[in-house]
Structures are given as structure tokens and as C-alpha cells.
Amino acid sequence: MNKKQKKMLRRILIAAALMIALHFAVRALGDRIHEPVWFFLYLIPYLTVGYDILLKAGKGIRNRQVFDENFLMAVATIGAIAIALINRSGDYTEAIAVMLFYQVGELFQSYAVGKSRRNISALMDIRPDYANIERDGELEQVDPDEVEVGSVIVVRPGEKIPIDGVVIEGVSTLDTSALTGESIPREVRAEDEVISGCINLSGLLRLRTTKEFGESTVSRILDMVENATSRKSRSEAFISRFARVYTPAVCLSALALAVLPPLFFLLRGQSPDWGDWVYRALTFLVISCPCALVISIPLSFFAGIGGASREGVLVKGSNYLEALSKARTVAFDKTGTMTKGVFEVNGIHHSSMDNEKLLEIAAHAELFSTHPIALSIRRAWLEGAVFRDDGEPAEKTEHSGRVLDEARVSEVKEIGGNGITARVDGKQVAVGNAKLMNSLGVAYHDCHHVGTVVHVAIDGAYAGHLLISDLIKPTAKEALRALRAAGVTKTVMLTGDAKAVGEAVAKELGIDEVQAELLPDEKVAAVEALLGKKPEHSVLAFVGDGINDAPVLTRADVGVAMGALGSDAAIEAADVVLMDDDPKKIALAVRIAKKCMRIVYENIWFAIGVKLICLALGAVGIANMWLAIFADVGVMVLAVLNAIRALFTKNLR
Amino acid sequence: MKKSYKIEVDCANCANKMEDAAKKTPGVKDAVVNFMALKMHVEFEDGADPKTVMPAVLKNCKKVEDDCEIYL
Numbered sequence: 110m111n112k113k114q115k116k117m118l119r120r121i122l123i124a125a126a127l128m129i130a131l132h133f134a135v136r137a138l139g140d141r142i143h144e145p146v147w148f149f150l151y152l153i154p155y156l157t158v159g160y161d162i163l164l165k166a167g168k169g170i171r172n173r174q175v176f177d178e179n180f181l182m183a184v185a186t187i188g189a190i191a192i193a194l195i196n197r198s199g200d201y202t203e204a205i206a207v208m209l210f211y212q213v214g215e216l217f218q219s220y221a222v223g224k225s226r227r228n229i230s231a232l233m234d235i236r237p238d239y240a241n242i243e244r245d246g247e248l249e250q251v252d253p254d255e256v257e258v259g260s261v262i263v264v265r266p267g268e269k270i271p272i273d274g275v276v277i278e279g280v281s282t283l284d285t286s287a288l289t290g291e292s293i294p295r296e297v298r299a300e301d302e303v304i305s306g307c308i309n310l311s312g313l314l315r316l317r318t319t320k321e322f323g324e325s326t327v328s329r330i331l332d333m334v335e336n337a338t339s340r341k342s343r344s345e346a347f348i349s350r351f352a353r354v355y356t357p358a359v360c361l362s363a364l365a366l367a368v369l370p371p372l373f374f375l376l377r378g379q380s381p382d383w384g385d386w387v388y389r390a391l392t393f394l395v396i397s398c399p400c401a402l403v404i405s406i407p408l409s410f411f412a413g414i415g416g417a418s419r420e421g422v423l424v425k426g427s428n429y430l431e432a433l434s435k436a437r438t439v440a441f442d443k444t445g446t447m448t449k450g451v452f453e454v455n456g457i458h459h460s461s462m463d464n465e466k467l468l469e470i471a472a473h474a475e476l477f478s479t480h481p482i483a484l485s486i487r488r489a490w491l492e493g494a495v496f497r498d499d500g501e502p503a504e505k506t507e508h509s510g511r512v513l514d515e516a517r518v519s520e521v522k523e524i525g526g527n528g529i530t531a532r533v534d535g536k537q538v539a540v541g542n543a544k545l546m547n548s549l550g551v552a553y554h555d556c557h558h559v560g561t562v563v564h565v566a567i568d569g570a571y572a573g574h575l576l577i578s579d580l581i582k583p584t585a586k587e588a589l590r591a592l593r594a595a596g597v598t599k600t601v602m603l604t605g606d607a608k609a610v611g612e613a614v615a616k617e618l619g620i621d622e623v624q625a626e627l628l629p630d631e632k633v634a635a636v637e638a639l640l641g642k643k644p645e646h647s648v649l650a651f652v653g654d655g656i657n658d659a660p661v662l663t664r665a666d667v668g669v670a671m672g673a674l675g676s677d678a679a680i681e682a683a684d685v686v687l688m689d690d691d692p693k694k695i696a697l698a699v700r701i702a703k704k705c706m707r708i709v710y711e712n713i714w715f716a717i718g719v720k721l722i723c724l725a726l727g728a729v730g731i732a733n734m735w736l737a738i739f740a741d742v743g744v745m746v747l748a749v750l751n752a753i754r755a756l757f758t759k760n761l762r
Numbered sequence: 763m764k765k766s767y768k769i770e771v772d773c774a775n776c777a778n779k780m781e782d783a784a785k786k787t788p789g790v791k792d793a794v795v796n797f798m799a800l801k802m803h804v805e806f807e808d809g810a811d812p813k814t815v816m817p818a819v820l821k822n823c824k825k826v827e828d829d830c831e832i833y834l
Contacts, residue, residue: 165828172825178775219772226798336766339796339803349778404774411798 110220117216121209124158128205135199148194151201159186159208176356178398182211185394189734192384192391207395207738214742218404221749225412228756236331237271237305240322253322264314269306273325274316276301281312288326288421288688306330329680330688333423337414338407340426344709348406351717352399359397359724363390366728385730392727395737396720405712405748412755413705420758421688422698429684432667433702437647439597439695440639442632442661443604443614445654446671447692448579452481452561454489455580456500459554460573464496467573469511471565474531474540476518482561483529485577487513500576528563539566546571559613578610584693586618591696595703601639603632603661632661640666652695655679669695700761708755712748719744765812766803769795770831780830783822789815802832 110118131150156163159182166183189204239250241263248263253271256262261277264270270283282294285307294310297303303316306327322328341349367390371381410427417424424430444450457464472490475483491513493506521531527548528541539549540563546553551566553574560578564571589600601622604611611625624635636651643649651658651665654672659682662668670683672690680686687694723740726732732740771777777797784793784802789810794803804819806812820832 168828172828177779177826215773222774222798226800335799335801336796336803338798339794339801341794352775352778400773400775403778407774407797 111223114216114220114223117212120158121212121216124154124205124209127154127157128202128209132202144197144199147199148201151205155186155190155201155205155208158205158212159183162208162211176360178356178400181356181360181394181397182208185391185734188387188391188394192388196384203734207734210738210742211395211398214400214745217742217746218400218749221753222404222408225408225415225753225756228415236327237269240271241265241268253325256318256322258318258321260318262316262318264309264316266309266311266313269308270303270314270316271305271325271327272316272318272322273305273320274303274318276303276314277317278315279313281314282310283307284310285689288330330418330423333425333680333686334414334418337424337426338411340428342410342427342431344431344706344713345406345410345427348402348713352403355399356397359393362724363393363397366390366393388734389727389730392732392734392737393724395734396723396727396741398741401716401720401741401745401748402713404745405716405752406709408749409705409709409712409752409755412753413701413708416705416756416758417698417701420694420697420701420762422694422701423686423688424698424702425684425686429667430702430705432648433650433685433699434706435646435648436597436650436667436699436702438599438601438639438643438649439592440601440603440636440649440651440665441620442651442653442658443602443606443611444579445690446652447585447602447614447618447620448581450579450654452485452577452579453502454486454494454575455502455560455578456556456558456576457496458500458556458574458576459571460500461567461570462572464498464500467565468494468496468575470533470536470538470567470572471540471563471575472513473518473533474521474529474538474565476513476515476531477521478523478529482563482577486563486575537568540564559610581614581617582690582692584691588692588694588696589618589620591693592699595696595699597699598644601635603627603635605629605632629657629660632658633664636661636664640664650695650699652692653679654690655683669698671695697758697761701758704758704761705755708751712751715751716744716748763806763810763812764803765806766801767816768833769800769802770833771795771797771800771827772829776827776830779826780823783826784819787815787819787822790819793819 135147162179163183165179169177169180186204186208190201193200237253240253240256241248242251242256242260243263256272262272276297276299278299280298282296283303284294286292288304288306304326367387371383371386375381410430413430414424441447457467460467468490472487475486490511493511495503495506497503517534519532521529523529524541524545528539528545530539539545543553543564546564546566549566551569551571553564553571556562556574556576558576560576563575563577565573592600600620602611602615602620603624605627606625608625611623615623627635640649648666650667650669651661652669652671653662655670655678659678662670662679662682667685668683669685669687670679671687685698687698719740723732723737727737771780774797777795781793781795784790784804789807790804791807792805806815816834823830823832
């Protein structure tokens with residue numbers, strides 16, 4: 110509790126104690142001490158707990174802000190005291206109690222909001238406080254803001270990486286859980302790029318910074334989360350509008366309730382019962398404060414966004430959380446989203462020699478090529494890929510001792526779009542596609558697997574082919590199942606890849622529709638067509654890896670970029686950013702959004718419902734002021750507690 | 763031009779009122795109050811100087827909610 114809250118608590122306790130003491134004093138001494146002594150005695154606790162409300166109400170009137178809750182509470186309590194005075198009932202406790210409970214409610218609200226604000230900030234406690242710069246052999250701590258791009262910084266074990274950079278020296282493991290929600294540490298060594306916000310676990314790292322602090326991952330994430338609740342959802346806008354209408358409406362009804370029925374009875378010649386009706390009207394005023402609603406809705410969103418960011422799902426605004434909860438159609442990019450986006454040698458078939466020998470020859474023939482296919486062949490060789498006799502990849506060997514020897518290669522000729530011919534170990538080797546084989550007059554075997562086929566011919570004879578394909582992410586299938594369980598009815602894959610490849614992936618994963626061979630701008634058109642076809646009031650989400658699909662991310666109702674921490678354009682264009690590239694996070698994001706929205710609606714219905722019931726009961730005289738204030742504070746407390754539930758996401762994983 | 767300011771306000775409804783008051787201040791194109799983050803984002807009209815506009819915003823906010831503060 111802060112100072113202000115402590116002071117409030119003291120005032121509440123003193124006033125409550127005084128009120129109880131007076132209650133018993135009246136019982137004991139009621140016949141010996143008479144009015145107006147009791148009145149003045151009761152004024153002490155009333156003013157103790159409520160003087161600031163009265164002052165604020167006065168200021169409000171001076172500033173022409175009549176309908177604020179201070180004014181309402183002031184009128185209601187002063188009215189109640191006035192009725193007690195006029196009726197000579199001596200029952201002042203009611204007014205004091207109303208003021209007391211109102212203040213208890215305000216205190217709780219301010220405490221709960223402050224607490225959850227701190228909780229959520231603690232979740233996102235990834236802001237590094239300093240960076241270590243080496244000067245004359247001594248480490249010096251400086252403000253990360255002052256570190257220039259290209260500086261060398263040192264990160265000791267246990268410290269946070271303050272700025273994005275590249276490792277130039279050292280080997281270590283990094284805890285990335287604050288950024289990605291992924292609990293397995295990541296190993297890094299020289300040349301690896303590292304992002305700020307990770308915690309260095311084991312070894313000393315020397316980094317060269319590649320960005321300024323303000324542009325670094327950690328700053329961007331914090332910025333995004335802190336500003337997220339500024340983009341208001343439709344529910345929030347509704348509540349603001351509702352509150353604006355609700356309070357004046359209830360106040361006018363209160364006025365009508367105080368005046369009209371007594372006049373009606375007066376005209377019919379009956380007793381008008383002014384006191385009774387005015388009391389009912391005052392009860393109305395107590396109920397009229399819209400605080401429970403106004404506080405619990407943004408708090409729910411704030412908690413939901415906070416909980417999501419702990420899971421590595423960054424939502425850029427309450428409105429996107431709301432939209433995500435209504436996602437019925439989800440369109441995916443293929444490469445990088447459902448598949449790893451890394452081409453690997455996934456099979457060697459019809460080989461006339463050892464599979465590994467064929468790989469070695471192909472890797473050497475492709476030694477100088479920069480084509481992605483060549484890269485993947487060389488990597489497969491160097492990283493120790495081995496293949497079973499049926500051509501399927503087996504477990505990689507640890508230390509293969511494989512190298513690429515330039516001396517073994519000569520006469521390299523790149524045949525644009527078809528492949529390469531070269532002399533390897535004195536033999537004439539051709540590596541390339543079917544066209545290359547045709548032009549060389551070599552008979553080749555087609556491959557019935559999906560992927561890119563690289564044929565190899567040695568000295569004019571067919572030596573077999575390598576199958577190169579993109580791997581489907583291991584969690585992709587489960588991710589689609591989870592999405593369906595979360596209410597998504599249609600899944601579409603948009604890919605620039607060949608039709609056969611796209612269809613094979615879709616079939617394997619159970620995706621409903623595939624649109625293949627799309628150019629980037631055709632993807633936008635495809636999403637637009639899907640937008641036209643989607644069910645009413647539902648939302649289309651597009652998930653991409655942010656490479657080449659920024660326009661599509663912008664065009665979809667909700668653009669989700671995954672594993673996009675490195676790509677500025679994607680973070681800029683996307684509405685939701687998944688910090689790692691696990692497709693299961695898409696379903697998790699939808700589930701978090703749904704839970705949050707359920708809580709929002711619960712709070713809306715609950716708060717409005719209880720208020721309306723109390724208004725009705727108050728109008729017919731069943732509910733008194735006690736019940737009214739209990740309803741007001743009670744609803745607020747429950748709604749706030751319910752809102753905080755949105756923070757908990759563990760069981761959604 | 764857009765700027766954000768740290769604010770101090772106790773209740774959510776008051777934050778809404780501050781937002782309304784800020785929006786109505788001359789020189790302010792749009793204003794959003796983020797109660798949870800205790801921040802006010804103000805978009806100024808072209809040619810408006812935040813140094814002269816913000817005191818007016820603060821004055822208007824004080825009018826609707828006496829207990830608020832904007833850290834300029």
C-alpha cells in the first residue's frame with residue numbers, strides 16, 4: 110500500500126470504530142443525552158471518512174461537473190442525514206456506513222489495480238538496467254541508452270543481455286523464457302546473433318551491438334505491451350459510452366422517483382410520504398456509480414494481455430485480443446509458419462554408390478554455388494547427415510570429420526536455373542534438375558516424394574538423386590487440431606510454393622484449403638477473397654513469418670507474425686506477435702483471447718445485472734441504502750477479482 | 763506529432779473523464795488515456811506547440827478530476 114492508501118485505511122478504521130462506539134453509547138445513554146448532541150457526535154465519524162468526498166463534490170459543482178460519483182455520494186449521505194433529522198429517528202449510522210463502504214470500495218479498487226499493475230510489470234521485467242563496457246581492461250557499467258551501435262559489450266553469467274548483438278567471443282547458454290516462454294536454454298557461440306532480454310546462464314559473452322538500445326528487441330517489446338491497452342476494444346468503448354449515459358439517467362430517475370410518486374399520491378388526496386420516496390431516490394444515487402464496470406473491463410484486458418505476453422504472445426491492443434477471440438477462419442503462410450523454412454536433404458534414392466559418398470560428391474560439385482539448394486547440400490554433408498539403405502535420413506552422426514576440400518574440385522560451370530557441372534576427384538560430375546540430365550542425355554529416375562529433386566550424374570552415368578525438402582514443424586499437426594478445438598472452422602494455406610508441395614503439406618496437416626503458386630501480391634488478393642467469404646461477425650486471422658508477407662498481415666482482420674523478433678517490418682505490420690516459431694502458440698493465443706473475452710462479458714453482465722436488480726428493488730422500497738452500497742462495492746470487488754483471473758494462462762497451454 | 767505523458771489518477775472513470783477533457787482542449791487532435799499503464803498519449807494538431815497546449819490540457823483535466831496529475 111502506498112502512503113495515500115494507508116492514510117485512507119486509517120481514516121476508515123477510525124470512523125468505523127467511532128461509529129460502533131457511538132452505536133453502543135446511544136443504547137446506554139440514549140435517555141440521558143438528547144439531540145442535537147448525538148447529531149454532532151455522529152458528524153465526527155462521518156466527516157472523518159467522507160470529508161474529501163464532500164470537498165471534491167463542492168469543487169465538481171464549481172467546475173460544472175455535477176454528475177460525478179463524489180457528488181452522488183455527498184447528496185445521498187447528506188440526504189440520509191437530513192431525513193434522520195426531520196424524522197427525528199436519530200439513525201445516522203446509515204449515512205456513515207454508506208460513506209464508509211464507498212471508501213472501502215475505492216481503497217480496494219486502488220489497491221487491486223496497483224497490485225495487478227505491479228504484477229504485470231513484474232512479468233515483463235526484462236528491462237536491463239545497465240550494459241558492461243570494457244575500458245582499459247576494466248568493466249564499466251553504463252546506461253544501455255548510451256551504448257553506440259557497433260560497441261563491444263560484456264555480458265557476465267546471470268546478467269541480462271541489454272542490447273541486440275552478435276557474439277564475438279565466448280560460449281554460453283541463454284535463458285530466453287522471458288521472451289519466448291520457451292524454457293529450454295539456447296546455446297550460443299561466436300557469430301550467433303543474440304537478442305536483448307535473454308539471461309546469460311553459464312559463460313562470459315562478448316558481444317558487438319547491432320542496434321541501439323531503443324531499437325533493441327527488449328525496448329520494442331516493452332513499448333508494445335505498455336501501449337497495448339491504449340488501443341481500446343469495442344467492449345471498452347461500449348462501457349465508456351454506457352457509463353456516460355448511465356449515471357445521468359439514474360440521477361434523473363432518482364429525481365423523478367423523489368418527486369413524481371408523492372405528487373401523484375398528493376393529487377389523489379393520499380398521504381405523499383415524502384420521506385420514504387426521497388429515501389428510495391437516495392438509494393438510487395448510491396447504486397448509480399458505474400465504477401465496477403469502468404474498472405473491471407480495462408483491467409480484464411490488461412491482465413489478459415499481460416498473461417499472454419508471459420506466454421510469448423504479444424498482443425498489440427485490446428481490440429486485437431477481442432478480434433482474435435472471434436477467429437473462425439485462419440489463413441497460414443506455409444514456409445516458415447507450418448514448415449521450418451529450412452531446406453534439408455531428406456532422402457537419397459537410386460544411388461549407385463554409398464549414400465554418403467554420393468552426398469560428398471554432390472556437396473563438392475556445389476562447393477562454390479550460393480544457391481539455397483547448394484547450401485543445404487553442403488550443410489547436410491558438413492553436419493554429418495547419414496542415410497539408411499532405403500534412402501530415408503537417419504540420426505546425424507556427431508563428429509563426422511567431414512570437410513570440403515577445394516583442391517578436389519575444378520572446372521566448375523554453373524548452368525543457370527538447371528544446375529552445375531564440375532570435375533571432382535578427376536571425374537566429370539553433373540548435379541542438377543531433370544532438364545540438365547536431359548541436355549546431357551542421361552536417363553534418370555523420377556522421385557515420387559514431394560520436394561526438389563537434385564539428380565547426380567558421374568562421367569555420363571546416372572548416380573542417383575537427392576531429395577531436398579522443407580520439413581513440417583513437429584508441432585504443426587497438433588497446432589491445427591488445437592485451433593479447431595478453439596473454434597476455428599476453416600483453415601487455409603497460402604503459399605508461393607508449387608501446387609504438389611502445398612497440397613502434400615496440407616494433406617499431412619489436415620488443412621482445409623490450399624492456394625499454391627501465389628506471388629506476394631496474389632496472397633493479398635487471396636486474403637481479400639477469403640475476407641469476403643468468411644461467416645458474418647467472425648474474424649479472419651492470417652499467420653505468417655513476416656518475411657515477404659507484411660502486406661498480407663496488414664490486410665487480414667488480425668495479422669499474426671511468428672518467430673518475428675528479428676524482423677522489424679513484421680513487428681510493425683502484425684497485430685499479434687508470437688515470439689517463437691511454434692505454431693501451437695497460435696491456438697494458445699486464441700484460447701487466451703477467448704478466456705479474456707469470457708471474463709469481460711461475465712463482468713459486463715454481472716455488474717449491469719446486479720445494478721439493475723438493485724435499482725428495481727430500490728424503486729419498490731425493498732432494497733435500502735445498506736444493500737445498495739453492499740451491491741456497489743461487492744460487485745466491484747468480485748468483478749476486479751474475476752478480471753485478475755485473465756492473468757492466469759497456465760491451464761490453457 | 764504524438765507524445766506520451768505519465769499521469770497519476772485514482773479511478774478508471776476519472777481516467778475516462780480526463781481523456782474527454784484532453785480531447786476537447788484546443789490544439790489536441792486526439793488523446794488516449796491508458797489507465798492501466800498510467801499514461802496519456804496525446805496527438806497534437808499541426809502547428810500546435812505541446813509546451814503551450816499541455817498546460818491547458820492539465821487545467822482542463824483538473825477541472826473534471828481534481829485529484830489528477832500529468833507529469834509534463
